[in-house]
Amino acid sequence: TPIRLHDYRRPAWTVDTIELDVDLGIDATDITSRLTLRHGGTQTTPLRLDGEGLELLAISLDGHPLDPSHYRHEDNVLEVDGARDGSVLETRVRVKPAANTTLEGLYLSGSRETGFLLTQCEAEGFRHITFFPDRPDVLARYTVTLLADRARFPVLLAGGNPDGTGELAEGRHWARFVDTHPKPSYLFALVAGRLENIQRDYITANGRAVKLVMWSEANVIDRCHYALDALERSMRWDERTYGRNYDLDVFHVVATHDFNMGAMENKGLNIFNAKYLLADPDSSTDEEYRAVEAVVAHEYFHNWTGNRVTCRDWFQLSLKEGLTVFREQQFSADMNSPSLKRIEDVSLLRRTQFPEDAGPLAHPVRPSEYREINNFYTATVYEKGSELVRMLAGRLGQEGFRRGMDVYFERHDGSAATIEDFLSALGDANGIDLMPYLAWYAQAGTPHLHAQGEYDAARRQYTLTLSQHTRATPGQPEKVPVPIPVKLSLFDRDGRVLPLHINGHAAGTEAVVVVDMASQHVVFHDVATEPVPSLLRDFSAPVVLEYDYSPAELALLLTNDADGFNRWEAGQQLAVLAFDSLHGNAETDACKAWCDALTALFEHHAIDDALLADLLTPPGEIEFADRQSEVDPAKIHAQRQELQRHLAKRIGAPALLARYRALASHTSQSLDAESQARRRLKRRVLELLALLDADTAHALAAQQYESAVGMTDRLTALGVLVRDRAPQAAAALADFRRRYADNPLALDKWFAVQAQVPGEPALATVKSLESDPAFTLKNPNRARAVLGAFASNNPSGFHRADGEGYRWLTERLAELDALNPQIAARLATAFNGWQRLEPVRREVAHAALGELAQRQGLSRNLGEIIGNVLQR
Numbered sequence: 001t002p003i004r005l006h007d008y009r010r011p012a013w014t015v016d017t018i019e020l021d022v023d024l025g026i027d028a029t030d031i032t033s034r035l036t037l038r039h040g041g042t043q044t045t046p047l048r049l050d051g052e053g054l055e056l057l058a059i060s061l062d063g064h065p066l067d068p069s070h071y072r073h074e075d076n077v078l079e080v081d082g083a084r085d086g087s088v089l090e091t092r093v094r095v096k097p098a099a100n101t102t103l104e105g106l107y108l109s110g111s112r113e114t115g116f117l118l119t120q121c122e123a124e125g126f127r128h129i130t131f132f133p134d135r136p137d138v139l140a141r142y143t144v145t146l147l148a149d150r151a152r153f154p155v156l157l158a159g160g161n162p163d164g165t166g167e168l169a170e171g172r173h174w175a176r177f178v179d180t181h182p183k184p185s186y187l188f189a190l191v192a193g194r195l196e197n198i199q200r201d202y203i204t205a206n207g208r209a210v211k212l213v214m215w216s217e218a219n220v221i222d223r224c225h226y227a228l229d230a231l232e233r234s235m236r237w238d239e240r241t242y243g244r245n246y247d248l249d250v251f252h253v254v255a256t257h258d259f260n261m262g263a264m265e266n267k268g269l270n271i272f273n274a275k276y277l278l279a280d281p282d283s284s285t286d287e288e289y290r291a292v293e294a295v296v297a298h299e300y301f302h303n304w305t306g307n308r309v310t311c312r313d314w315f316q317l318s319l320k321e322g323l324t325v326f327r328e329q330q331f332s333a334d335m336n337s338p339s340l341k342r343i344e345d346v347s348l349l350r351r352t353q354f355p356e357d358a359g360p361l362a363h364p365v366r367p368s369e370y371r372e373i374n375n376f377y378t379a380t381v382y383e384k385g386s387e388l389v390r391m392l393a394g395r396l397g398q399e400g401f402r403r404g405m406d407v408y409f410e411r412h413d414g415s416a417a418t419i420e421d422f423l424s425a426l427g428d429a430n431g432i433d434l435m436p437y438l439a440w441y442a443q444a445g446t447p448h449l450h451a452q453g454e455y456d457a458a459r460r461q462y463t464l465t466l467s468q469h470t471r472a473t474p475g476q477p478e479k480v481p482v483p484i485p486v487k488l489s490l491f492d493r494d495g496r497v498l499p500l501h502i503n504g505h506a507a508g509t510e511a512v513v514v515v516d517m518a519s520q521h522v523v524f525h526d527v528a529t530e531p532v533p534s535l536l537r538d539f540s541a542p543v544v545l546e547y548d549y550s551p552a553e554l555a556l557l558l559t560n561d562a563d564g565f566n567r568w569e570a571g572q573q574l575a576v577l578a579f580d581s582l583h584g585n586a587e588t589d590a591c592k593a594w595c596d597a598l599t600a601l602f603e604h605h606a607i608d609d610a611l612l613a614d615l616l617t618p619p620g621e622i623e624f625a626d627r628q629s630e631v632d633p634a635k636i637h638a639q640r641q642e643l644q645r646h647l648a649k650r651i652g653a654p655a656l657l658a659r660y661r662a663l664a665s666h667t668s669q670s671l672d673a674e675s676q677a678r679r680r681l682k683r684r685v686l687e688l689l690a691l692l693d694a695d696t697a698h699a700l701a702a703q704q705y706e707s708a709v710g711m712t713d714r715l716t717a718l719g720v721l722v723r724d725r726a727p728q729a730a731a732a733l734a735d736f737r738r739r740y741a742d743n744p745l746a747l748d749k750w751f752a753v754q755a756q757v758p759g760e761p762a763l764a765t766v767k768s769l770e771s772d773p774a775f776t777l778k779n780p781n782r783a784r785a786v787l788g789a790f791a792s793n794n795p796s797g798f799h800r801a802d803g804e805g806y807r808w809l810t811e812r813l814a815e816l817d818a819l820n821p822q823i824a825a826r827l828a829t830a831f832n833g834w835q836r837l838e839p840v841r842r843e844v845a846h847a848a849l850g851e852l853a854q855r856q857g858l859s860r861n862l863g864e865i866i867g868n869v870l871q872r
């Protein structure tokens with residue numbers, strides 16, 4: 001039975017303090033816990049604690065060992081008789097870290113001989129470590145003592161401030177940590193093993209001396225410097241932007257290769273998937289550097305949005321995740337180019353969240369029910385959640401939003417809050433009722449915003465009719481209108497922006513109209529000629545805009561819009577028109593308009609290299625598929641290639657070659673914006689050239705591979721060769737494999753680049769990768785590099801008409817599910833959207849899914865995803 005938001009009850013029992021003594025061992029770890037209990041209600045409810053997979057060794061209440069008749073341990077609940085307000089419950093349990101393949105609770109990263117122990121508790125991992133009311137609204141003060149063999153576990157870390165270390169008999173030692181801030185159990189963490197560190201002293205704006213320490217295994221510690229710099233930038237930014245200071249004496253960050261997600265914001269002891277912490281020019285691409293900076297910032301920002309103010313229950317997950325993604329996006333925009341960041345984020349939203357919202361897995365940003373909460377760390381909760389915060393911030397303006405955040409922190413510091421609390425704080429601080437935005441949190445599905453313009457030349461009036469519609473989603477047949485802020489400008493037919501007069505007021509050249517009814521009109525006065533509207537600028541709301549632009553109008557915006565984002569967006573819309581108009585080789589008006597406008601931008605050098613690279617990239621295959629009702633991924637792939645070939649032809653091989661040479665003559669490996677932009681454009685130009693003159697492009701790629709100094713250039717070249725199955729591909733792959741034999745993150749790229757080769761042969765490639773000695777399902781990054789790259793990032797490879805791709809994946813998922821249910825469930829979302837496949841594929845997909853659903857013993861994680869994907 002699912003857990004429902006409506007069933008929320010305050011906890012009857014809470015915990016004031018918890019003392020943990022953890023006696024660490026690879027095979028067996030013993031955990032002693034002393035809980036000081038607080039009873040909330042008036043009538044006594046029995047004490048019930050969560051606990052899963054725990055071997056109970058001892059239990060006592062208020063100093064007296066408990067007779068087995070006074071407690072029951074079944075169905076992952078420990079029920080204890082006789083507890084009173086203020087009672088102390090002591091338990092001792094044993095867990096088996098090395099046998100734990102779920103990477104939840106306490107587990108081993110790496111080998112038994114050299115690996116280290118660590119924990120992952122969010123969302124419900126703490127119950128795999130000790131008995132506890134494992135829910136985020138129980139905030140306790142933690143004292144943690146780690147005890148271990150010194151030679152095997154020289155480094156002992158837990159969240160909070162260090163509070164002493166010492167020697168014990170037989171070569172053992174201990175270390176204690178006290179966290180002064182009450183926290184929910186999901187923020188508990190410990191790490192123990194052989195680790196190296198780099199560190200830096202930091203003084204917060206309000207004068208606290210803090211040690212910032214990055215930890216990793218010895219062979220990669222040199223690759224932690226970039227993350228340490230990024231951490232310092234994040235801390236300064238949060239002080240400047242939100243007045244938020246760090247609040248402990250130490251801030252530890254640990255890198256592991258064995259991690260289910262990106263990273264985790266445990267109080268004072270962040271733990272990172274190495275992919276988002278390690279960076280060096282030889283093994284990281286420019287994109288990966290940006291991702292490291294973003295994730296370091298994200299986890300750091302959680303210290304206030306998540307840790308100091310946490311979530312009342314897991315339905316409120318977006319309260320911390322959406323808000324923290326938004327803060328990270330602001331930070332990254334400040335550190336890099338705002339419009340490039342916006343393009344990247346909106347692309348991600350369209351690639352991941354829009355399909356989620358449009359299919360059987362659709363759920364509100366604040367879900368109303370779930371079976372397995374780990375299945376709800378989704379693009380909807382994170383990315384759409386961030387878009388909702390962005391709309392609120394836009395509504396309040398920079399100062400108003402800051403004022404609102406101050407009130408939010410003031411009211412809820414040290415407690416567990418709800419989405420309503422957040423909206424009230426922001427609204428109250430500004431005298432505005434933001435509750436209408438609650439509908440956005442409660443309603444699944446992407447609203448479609450339909451816009452239509454009418455020009456009355458005689459009255460010099462332009463009327464824009466804006467209407468919204470959200471399609472039914474599983475469990476939500478009826479939808480209500482939501483407030484949609486539409487940022488807009490008007491352009492004349494020469495591409496000049498027009499002054500706006502709305503309702504008799506001059507509104508500058510840009511205005512925001514909030515559409516909160518099913519349909520409404522906006523009238524612009526004093527409009528000299530029939531305008532071209534630039535709508536939803538900077539993507540002011542997470543909706544699908546429907547406006548019947550002509551190719552010429554989009555070309556005009558693409559050339560003239562000053563809003564960098566909308567300029568790109570006009571290009572994307574034009575590419576969609578061009579794509580839809582393609583039938584065979586004949587060039588259509590839309591295709592011509594797209595090619596001409598981009599060719600002009602390409603030739604005039606009047607635009608930033610990175611933006612140009614993005615403009616030259618049409619929407620991805622997943623975005624095209626999202627717009628169709630009978631999806632044939634092979635056809636979409638071919639048609640998108642054809643579209644790009646038209647563009648390449650229009651620009652011309654000589655121009656592409658000349659630009660490639662000019663860009664390649666810069667050899668700087670610096671990370672500054674200009675160098676990154678050059679590499680990005682160089683890649684795009686090479687990819688376009690490969691569509692026209694494969695031999696030349698492959699020769700250049702092989703040369704670029706040989707001479708590359710950094711990973712961006714090397715991986716681009718490898719990608720072009722491998723994707724085209726060029727004759728030079730095998731040698732490059734062999735070289736890459738040799739070069740990075742000891743670098744798992746780089747090796748993941750070697751796997752992924754092959755798993756992503758489009759078309760039918762991909763499955764055979766994937767099967768050969770699977771038998772590679774370096775392949776394992778036990779490591780999530782490696783599993784994602786093959787299964788995820790193939791099933792989620794290679795539509796034309798995965799969606800074979802014979803269904804072999806589906807059958808291969810379901811086999812692997814069943815196998816993976818027995819090891820790591822979280823990852824199995826995550827990878828299974830590749831089946832989202834199968835109902836909209838063309839009939840042949842739909843039927844074989846259905847059969848494969850049905851077969852998987854029939855299997856005995858599926859985890860709750862995978863069972864929920866497969867069940868939802870199939871039935872809704």
Ligand code: ARG
Nearest residue numbers: 122123261263264265374377
């Ligand atoms: N709170 C983490 C973050 O977004 C994500 C951890 C989620 N882990 C999980 N197993 N569900 O930074």
Ligand code: ZN
Nearest residue numbers: 298302321324
């Ligand atoms: Zn987060």
